[in-house]
Amino acid sequence: GGSSAPTPMGGSSSATSKGTVNVFAAASLQEAFATLGKQFEAAHPGTRIVFNFGPSSGLAQQITQGSPADVFASASTKNMDQVVTAGDSAQPTPFVKNVMEIAVPSANPAGVTSLNDLTRKNVKVALCQPQVPCGAAAAALFQNAGLAVQPVTQEVDVKSVLSKVTLGEVDAGVVYVTDVRAAGDKVKGIEIPTDVNASTTYPIATLTKAPNKATAQAFTDYVLSVDGGKVLTAAGFQKP
Amino acid sequence: MTGTRNASSTALSVIGSLDRGTFHLEVDVRVEPGEVLGVLGPNGAGKTSLLRAIAGLTALTTGSIRLGDLVLDDADTFLPPERRPVGLVFQDYRLFPHLTVLDNVAFAARSHGLRRHPSRTQARTWLDRLDLSALAGRRPDQLSGGQAQRVALARALAADPGLLLLDEPLSALDARTRLDVRTELRHHLGQFAGPVLIVTHDPLEAMVLADRLLVLEEGHPVQHGSPAEVARRPATQYVAKLVGLNLYTGTLEPGRSGVTLDAGGTFTVPAQPAQTGRVLVAVRPSTVAVHTERPEHASPRNVWPGTVSSLELLADRVRAQIDGRPAALVDLTPAAVADLELRPGSEVWLSVKATEVDVYPDAP
């Protein structure tokens, strides 16, 4: 595989940019990618970006089982690696990273103000399971900070952590910045100092067997471009 | 457990009406404790409906059902079936398909809280009594029709009810078993302190088992009385057929000793009866004589011609159906049929003595 002719940013469409591109993207990219898709279609008339949003693991399964995907944007390197191992992708590129934040219910009943508060006995904390990216990141940042936090639950994904916080079932949870932003005023975010904070990296790749490889690569490049970066940053993502 | 339910050996009275779909039943009947009321009537007359009302399976539309002082059903009260001291043998048996014969019979005792073992012991004595012990372990789908019916009877009797309702309890039994069970039933009914209603289509059975008969037709009682009365003076054609009599309707005019029959012809009757007007005339088939020629000088006052329409060999006699005015059923010996060379189509003369003719007023 490998990238073919680089596509010019914006401007006129290249001869190769047309047809439909199937983009398999992690559900957390939904809003940002929808915007990117519209922008790309506008810039390249005759192209159509079709998204298949879902859990990264499920998308990876679909791809390795032969689904006609052109681009895969994963929320974890692990799922991307599964696709690489299966020979469906050669060169994934990290395109954003997502850092962690403490989320507390807007009333903040336990009065959590810092990372240290999470170790208090009467503070119920929800984390992600260490096997999933957000859990790995949380484990890393607690290690960086030298804290031992005993959660009441290890959720399978970050949304579950967030809904526990939203509904007040727990007093605090460790989630991505993007999630706090998306949840609006129902939760309050408490920033984690950059020196201890951890992140997860989102890789993107054009797939080896992409039916519409040229346009697919054009979209991947667009995501990696400056314009694409703006959209992603607006959603709370950080540069990798 | 026994003895508690049938404490009330008091009279049953049912007055009122009920409706099932378009069918309407009116009744007014009283059954004394220890009395057996036979309920007769054509199919669809409402016999089963009456029993259902007494058992509490169908509510009366109007009226009341009482057992002594206990109100089972009236405008204010409706005692549910399980609280009525009633035993009912269903026309279609309704044995519990998931229970063995033994447990079917033990069901009532179990329902009243008796433990498994004693209730089964008690059920066994009932099975013994009705000669069903060999079937104790069978399930209902492994029984023949007659066996199932006997089990249903045992199940109802074993409940030791204060009031017994039997809906054609012997119809599926073979002749011999029927005699045995009838004897057992009569024996049991004799000892039974409460009122009993028994529905049957077998006139003999009704005569043997019942103290009094109630005849229903189309939801209305049409006759009511002792078996002998009903047998002697049937009120309707249905009852007459049932007891095997010829019945004619007619008019008796004052000052005359002859009844003008609606079906044609006139009957001379014995002494001038008290009443005049609409009457019924009953004639026993065995009292009708058949002649191949007009009996000129014979004593019978009632003589009329007819045509044999059919002959039927019964056990020890031949029943001839004679068309004429009026038509009649006649019982003959096989020898007589041979002597007279009767066959369908034969022209005959019938005669009956005035003294053999029973005349009585037609109920309104």
Added chain:
Amino acid sequence: MTGTRNASSTALSVIGSLDRGTFHLEVDVRVEPGEVLGVLGPNGAGKTSLLRAIAGLTALTTGSIRLGDLVLDDADTFLPPERRPVGLVFQDYRLFPHLTVLDNVAFAARSHGLRRHPSRTQARTWLDRLDLSALAGRRPDQLSGGQAQRVALARALAADPGLLLLDEPLSALDARTRLDVRTELRHHLGQFAGPVLIVTHDPLEAMVLADRLLVLEEGHPVQHGSPAEVARRPATQYVAKLVGLNLYTGTLEPGRSGVTLDAGGTFTVPAQPAQTGRVLVAVRPSTVAVHTERPEHASPRNVWPGTVSSLELLADRVRAQIDGRPAALVDLTPAAVADLELRPGSEVWLSVKATEVDVYPDAP
């Protein structure tokens, strides 16, 4: 559609055995086209089982069932019920609960591919014939017992089968309807080209409807013959009870005109019959005379003492059960009972003329 199934108006033959649980049935019977075989027997004798085997609902264990040349069941073949030209009226009716009466009767025609409308028209004529038209729109749970039975009969007849099996088809009918339906049935059976088997517990019905009778007891045929033969010379106590005869077993020794009864006593019999050895002795209840004192100079040669154990009023006579050696049933007129002042416990003498006694060999 009609006419196709009953094409084979040929004889039915059933030879073989079948097993249901612990019950074992042996049969060897042939029914000619147009012939009506009445099947009698006590409850659990295997009557329903026989019909089930013929209908294909139970397979024979050994033997074969043939309808003319058509093998219904043998070692190699088993024709499933739907391919047998058989109509069966079940003892428990089995009307389809989800269909109206009309559609129940139209079922067979519909199954043979007739469209809804013509099949209903055809069904209506059957309902008319059995006087059921008023019930056409009802569902089975809205019928009385007798109505349901009549519908079941109509349903089987409407299938226009080549072979008709009727399992107590009239048991739930009231006396009058029974006569009507019996007449209709006899009429239909008269026109019916194929063999017919009819199970009944009513001896009268058997006599009226059947050309020949087969009596089963405990899974074995015990008697077989014309109604008159069976009625005159019953082979077993069951049959004797059924036809209302006294039956005694005994031994006839060569050179003597008296039968030594197993139940005690000796009977003088008419002319010396040809055979000797084990014999059956049949005595009609109406031929037994009752005396309150020993009839010294009377002609009857058979005189013995007894005790009245019960009296039962039948329609026009009284049936007395007399204990003695042998015991006997005796039919009397009510007048005679009154004259002799009979009541249970009365000591009496019985007599019967030698000419009224029927002696015949006991089948092995």
Added chain:
Amino acid sequence: MPWVLGVPATLAVLFLLAPLLGLLVRAPWRDLGNVLAESQVLQALRLSLVCASAATVISLVLGVPLAWVLARARFRGLRLLRALVTLPLVLPPVVGGVALLIAFGRRGIVGQHLDAWFGITLPFTTQGVIVAETFVAMPFLIVTVEGAFRAADRGYEEAAATLGASRMTVFRRVTLPLIRSSLMAGSVLCWARALGEFGATITFAGNFPGRTQTMPIAVYLALEQDPEAAIALSLVLLAVSVAVLVGLRDRWLRAGSAP
């Protein structure tokens, strides 16, 4: 009504309805209009109804005969087969989706032949959604109907056979009508399960608006963005299914008044 039945019945109702009430209370009633106005929602709703109904029809066509066989046939391995058929119930839906991909995916055991011979590919198509929903929901129908076949009174079938009805006619005109109420119950379970199906569908058929995005998937995506919108969407789904169930089911049940 005996209290021994009334009390637990009431508890059951309270237990089942409390969470639904909760949803009603928390629902963003003011936003409901906006949520519904999104064309994608109506599209997803339509797709959900169509696919769930198609899955139910397929389940009826294939599952009822299988239930009959499981209830009536006698052969070795029947007990095992009966248990195997219930497995899709136990399989976590996502794994069910993976299994479907392995079997019917483009490179799947069966799927590769479907593709090569007939040019049929199931994943990421509306047919794929129907396949996934059928896989998950059919066992509910089978198990329910099998229980009913097992309990049905065989006497009526015998009667029908003596009236000359072939096995098929007996099945169609007698057996099926006799178990009508269980057939209805099974269909309701099957339809409802298919309507709510999420895991297997998203794994096998993906999430393409208008093609494979059913309501539950739309709800899942909404949950990522805006949980309240997800509640609103769920309520829409519930309302529609109540309407369908009340309307359809009672009509059916009344059509042939209970035996």
Added chain:
Amino acid sequence: MPWVLGVPATLAVLFLLAPLLGLLVRAPWRDLGNVLAESQVLQALRLSLVCASAATVISLVLGVPLAWVLARARFRGLRLLRALVTLPLVLPPVVGGVALLIAFGRRGIVGQHLDAWFGITLPFTTQGVIVAETFVAMPFLIVTVEGAFRAADRGYEEAAATLGASRMTVFRRVTLPLIRSSLMAGSVLCWARALGEFGATITFAGNFPGRTQTMPIAVYLALEQDPEAAIALSLVLLAVSVAVLVGLRDRWLRAGSAP
């Protein structure tokens, strides 16, 4: 067997079993030992079986009476109630979990009182898992059993009443045994659905090994890590449930030979 039934029945079997076969083919048989050796797996399996069984028992205790009421009682709103009870079937499981939190969570409508008055908190506890599974699975039991109650022959109940059996006795000794096979079917559906339940459980009860981590959750986590291990885990779950179903169900069905 008529082919009109045999053919679709065979198709149904093939359709349902192909994906399971697929799983078997792709399963990492060599690693199976390792996967099973992990203590967490056995823990999760035990927890799954315990919770699914508990949910089934609760569903029987509460759901069977409710089914009876729905089938037999006559009151206004019955039709609506009947439809409402089936809603948890339609609700996407995750939303179901959210609804449960709103109702029975720490701050939930009912939950806050449970907490304040009895000190009971359900989320993040094993009891919470059972509640979530019951909520999702009970409707299956209710719908199945209701259909059977509706079809049962009332004649036997009448007979029992005339023998003096109270409503309760009739229910226990006549009605329930008569619908035995549908009761069994409903229980199997309920148990299997509870065993496979994932979405509502994870949302309401969370995931904590040994306390709330059931097999489906373990499978889901394994999917993130190592899809083959997930398949292995699923197979373990399937094997155990086949064993339970074959063992238990046929014993029950044989106990009281079919009517």
